[in-house]
Amino acid sequence: MRRVLFLGPPGAGKGTQAKKISEEFNIPIIATGDLLRENVKKGTELGKIAKKYMDEGTLVPDDIMLKIIEQAIKDLDSFILDGFPRTIKQAEGLEMLLNKLNKNLEYVIYFDVPDEEIIRRLTARRICPECNRIYNLNFNPPKNDEECDECKVKLITRDDDKEQVIRKRIEVFKENTYPLVEFYDKRNILYRIDGTGDTNEIEKRIKEIIL
Numbered sequence: 001m002r003r004v005l006f007l008g009p010p011g012a013g014k015g016t017q018a019k020k021i022s023e024e025f026n027i028p029i030i031a032t033g034d035l036l037r038e039n040v041k042k043g044t045e046l047g048k049i050a051k052k053y054m055d056e057g058t059l060v061p062d063d064i065m066l067k068i069i070e071q072a073i074k075d076l077d078s079f080i081l082d083g084f085p086r087t088i089k090q091a092e093g094l095e096m097l098l099n100k101l102n103k104n105l106e107y108v109i110y111f112d113v114p115d116e117e118i119i120r121r122l123t124a125r126r127i128c129p130e131c132n133r134i135y136n137l138n139f140n141p142p143k144n145d146e147e148c149d150e151c152k153v154k155l156i157t158r159d160d161d162k163e164q165v166i167r168k169r170i171e172v173f174k175e176n177t178y179p180l181v182e183f184y185d186k187r188n189i190l191y192r193i194d195g196t197g198d199t200n201e202i203e204k205r206i207k208e209i210i211l
């Protein structure tokens with residue numbers, strides 16, 4: 001049983017590592033960004049509301065996010081949270097929810113990556129619209145030109161992976177999300193890792209912590 005949270009700036013590699021750890025340990029991933037993008041794609045009410053925040057690089061309101069997470073988490077014993085919580089309010093809401101469910105968060109992994117590296121990574125990020133696999137035109141290109149190795153469909157660039165929106169997201173991260181490092185450090189479950197270098201090396205750093 002493992003209940004893990006991946007914390008870090010946009011582009012830190014949370015999604016990439018979540019996929020690897022999820023496959024290795026057979027733990028489901030809850031990635032709120034993916035959940036929101038699916039709603040935008042389907043044109044649901046939630047999707048319509050979320051899109052306007054996502055496009056400008058700001059956060060979807062806490063009450064909406066807490067409802068989403070409650071639904072996603074309530075029947076799971078193990079999970080990797082990627083992209084949630086992003087505010088102290090959300091972290092407090094999660095804590096209350098987990099208490100109610102008699103579960104607790106075990107590991108919060110903070111991915112440390114410098115700003116310039118984030119911009120470099122995100123401007124070259126591509127994702128698969130079918131399976132959410134994450135690629136990078138420079139570091140981790142698909143085998144065939146901009147096509148998912150698994151699904152064979154054309155990769156897309158996220159609407160919010162534009163330099164101007166990326167800068168806004170980094171700012172929002174520092175202001176709203178970075179304070180969670182201290183929040184979880186106080187609870188003695190915070191582990192910092194260097195998020196730069198080879199993805200397999202980073203995976204090893206994570207496995208040493210959650211093993």
Ligand code: ADP
Pocket residue numbers: 008009010011012013014015016017121122124125126134135136137139140195196197198199202
């Ligand atoms: P996050 O989920 O934290 O936003 P992603 O996992 O989507 O981050 O990674 C952002 C981009 O950086 C993607 O294009 C991904 O392929 C690439 N990437 C992930 N890990 C690394 C790494 N260790 N070195 C270089 N690029 C990476």
Ligand code: ADP
Pocket residue numbers: 009010011014032033034036053054055057058059060061065082083084085086090160169
């Ligand atoms: P990244 O890891 O590249 O920052 P995500 O895919 O996690 O991106 O999130 C994309 C966007 O979805 C965010 O910029 C934000 O608008 C919205 N979002 C995702 N998760 C949350 C959350 N927990 N709270 C508020 N907004 C969120």
Ligand code: ZN
Pocket residue numbers: 128129130131132133148149150151152153
């Ligand atoms: Zn795919």
